[in-house]
Structures are given as structure tokens and as C-alpha cells.
Amino acid sequence: MSILEAEAAPALQQRLAGNAEGETAHVFGEGLFGVINHGAGGVGRDTAVILFNAGMVQRSGPHRGSVLLARALAGHGFPVLRFDQSGLGDSPISTTASADRRHAELRAAIDLLAAQTGARRFVIGGICSAADNAFRLAAVEPRVHGLLLLDGLAYRTPGYWWRYLLPRMFHPGKVWRWWRQRGAQTDMANFRDFPTQAEAVAQMTDMVARDMRLLFVFTGGAYRYFNHAGQLSAGLGAAARSPQVSLAYWPDCDHTFYLQRDRLRLQDTIAAWLEREFGQEAD
């Protein structure tokens, strides 16, 4: 085996703290496992990103998308921590059943990232349930300055139903299929942890008042609850129209960014948003 040639043996016996991509592996908090992608050398950003698990998927993300996103953002100088929340990926199930367990995990993640990179502002988020977690935690964690919500929360509005039903009204077969399957279909919204719409509107208002920056990206994978860019403010109130809130709607993209073109589009969009909103050092 070529790799086991004698000259390689000493190197192969060693455990390394980091890899060739500028990443380091960590165990922190109550045994949580994570990897930090350190930003490009010398850029000295004061803002770092934390990506949560997407559903039950480990920290690398669907189709390894979180790794690729983290590497892209680190290339722009923004350090990124991807970690497994308790009970997911490589992290053990938490022994504490405390209601603020997820917040304690976020605090531990921020402490680690601050100590490792010197960052003082934190952007949190991810896909689907990661976005739901981030939206809820941002309300209670003052060090969070930005939210990255990929197929995050939204609320069906009259406009949604109009856009959903109108095309189907002229296709009796579609109406029949919808009626027949209406109770049996797996609806992503059923698995989500959205606050009530009134709570979400109040939280949005509060976060915008705190000058938090929010990026919503909705894909075609969210079509069962989101089907038009205007639905965001219709569902989340006037705060969703404020300059602090950015929105991208990509109906041609799927929920987990299966295609390389969509992963690259996402990386470019988030990097540009971070540069715009967090490119300048905080006072």
C-alpha cells in the first residue's frame, strides 16, 4: 500500500488538531461535537457564523452542504462553527431535560467560537429545523446579531391559498388528487416548530428593533407553506419589510440544495449578505 511506505509512517501515527482546510475539531459544552472553519488569515472579522443541524442530519449537512457553505464563508474571512446539537450526529443525548437546553448549547457554542476566533457578533441559522431553532434562540441570546433562515418560518396567508388553489381549479384531476390525499400527505409544516403567528410577528418586531439582520431564503421545497416573496411580510408583519430583512425566493431550488448550482448560489448569496451586513467592524 503506497500510503504505508516507511517514510509516511511517522506522519500517519499522529493525531492532528486541524486539517488542511483550516478546520479544527472540538468537544465542548456537555460533550457536543463541532468543527470550526477558521476565517482566511489576517482578515480579522468580528462576526462568526454558527450552523445548526438540519433536521436529523449531522453537522456536515444535507449533501455535505454545511461543510461547503462553511468553507466558502471562511474563504471570505467569516469563521464558521458547525456542531451537533445533543442527540444528533456525534453528540450524546443530553442528560438534562431543561427547557433551555438548546440555549445552553448555543451559549457554549458562542463561548467556544469567541475564544477560538475573537468574534464578538454571531450569526446563527441553517436549513429547516435549524432555522426554527435559530429564530427562537435569537430572541433570548443577546450576542446573536444575525439570522440565516433557509426555508424558515412563514405563515400561510389568503394570498398563499389563492396562488395555491387557483391553478388547481382548472385541473379537476389535481383537485381530486388533493382532496383524496389531503389527510395522508406528509406536510413539512407538520414537523416544524413554528411559534404562533402573533408570537412570530412580535419577535420579528423586537429583533428588527434590536437592529438584528435577517436573511430569509425560501426554496421550492417550502411550497406547501410559502409560494411568493410578498408572503413574508404578509405573514410576519411590517418588520419583515424593514431594511434589516433580506429575502431570496428560489422556487426552482429544492429544500436541501441537491444541485451544485444551488449550493453555489446559496454560498454566493450568504457571503454577499454577510459582507453587506457585517463587513464593517462593529463599534
Next chain:
Amino acid sequence: MPEIFYFGRGPRTLLGLRHPPVAQPQSAMLVCAPLLQEGIRCQRALWSLSEALAAAGVDVLRFDWFGSGDSAGTSADIDVPGLVDDIAAAEFLMRTSADASQAGLARPRLFGLRSAALPLLAYASARREPVDVVLWTPALDGRVLADAWREQHRRQLHTAGRFLSADTASDDDELLGFVIDRDLLEDIGAWHGSDLLLPAGSRLVLAQWPASPVAESFVDAQRDAGVMVECFDLDGADEPAWDDPDQFETQIFPRQAVTQLARHLAEAA
């Protein structure tokens, strides 16, 4: 608690996760995850299996293939010689670790799930001395595996309801949500388990659900080569729907089988 670290040489650094035994180790095992999407889907099941084995006194190492998970590289860097090299590097690390030498452990047992079986067999069959291998519902025909991956990719693009438009296309070098080397499928297709014979005197455990296609020719070929083969049947109740396009993104965690397999392997250790 598991230990997390990197290992490897130069740019080919791999992420390793060691599940140390709770007591004096009785044996060691290197766990190889399936490739691409199944590797992501099976991660927690292999974590759970490794934790159970560590609790029973087995020193377990899991790792991410180069270009996968938290290891360096991109999925386009995955190639057949590299997969074999990754196993070699991980096995070498285990064999030469201070823990292994202190405990007087022999070479680690090699464990592979589904598509991990092919690079694992390619590695093990090239060895001169007997090896101890466990294959869990292995993919043993590279051509069948490559065709199944192509078909699943087609379904994800056009029929699984992933995209609002059924006409969505991918680039030629994309497969199952990853960019891959264009030669990878052809190279994997050239592998056939029955041609990858373990050294005489090796031991092989083949863990399968009853409904899985019986790899009779593979077992016969290995036995003819002087390999002791044990076929271990798993309870069929929780066999995953591996190729169901509607469950392509869901986690695979057959708890019953993981428990059964962990108990069996711990007893053997």
C-alpha cells in the same frame, strides 16, 4: 466519551472519531461508513453501534472518507485508490496507537456497511495475512451499485417530487447531491465482491436481513479461498427501505438490528 481528531498525511487529512472502550480493551474495530448519501443517512446508526461496542470493551474508530463529512477535500476528489488508502491510513493509526500497543491488541476488525464493503474488500484482499472482517448488508456488485445510484439520481431529479419542475437537470458530474469524478462510477462498477478474496485463514461475518439478496456466490468464493464465513441473520422487522426515493433524505437507524449486531459482535470480541 468519543475523541475527535484529524489524522493522515499532507492534504489528505481525515476526521477520526474514536469510541474508547469503557474498560481494558478486548479488541478493536475500524468502522467504515457507506459512501455518499447513505453515509449521511447511516451516521447515527453507526455512532450508536460504536457506542454500544465501546461499552462492551471494543476500541472503535470511525472516520470520514477523504472528500466526505469533515475530512479534507471535496466529493469530486473521491476515487477508488483513495478509498483504499483511507482504510489503510485509519487501520495503521489504530494499529500503532499507544492504546493498542499498551493493551496488546491485534489488528483491528474491519467493519463495512453497504457500499463501504467494496473498498474494504479491495483493501483486505490485498493483504497477505488473515484479516477479520464484518460486512453489514454489503453491496457486493459494483455494477449493480453504480446502476442503483444512477437510477436513484434520475428519480430524485424527475419523479420523487424534490423539484417543482420534473424537467430539472443536473450537470453530468453530479450524483445523489454530490459532485463526483466522472470516472468514479466506472471504477466502482469494476469491483465485484466474488473477485475480492480475503487471505486464507481470514474470518468474515456477513450480517444481513433475510429479505436481502443472498450473496451465495460471494460466500462460496470466500469459503473456497479458505475464509471462515459466518452468516448472521438480522431480525427482519426493521429493515430499512434503502432505495425508496421518497425516503432518500431520511435517517436510517434500524435500532433492533443495531442492538442485535452490537451484542453479537461484542460477544465475539
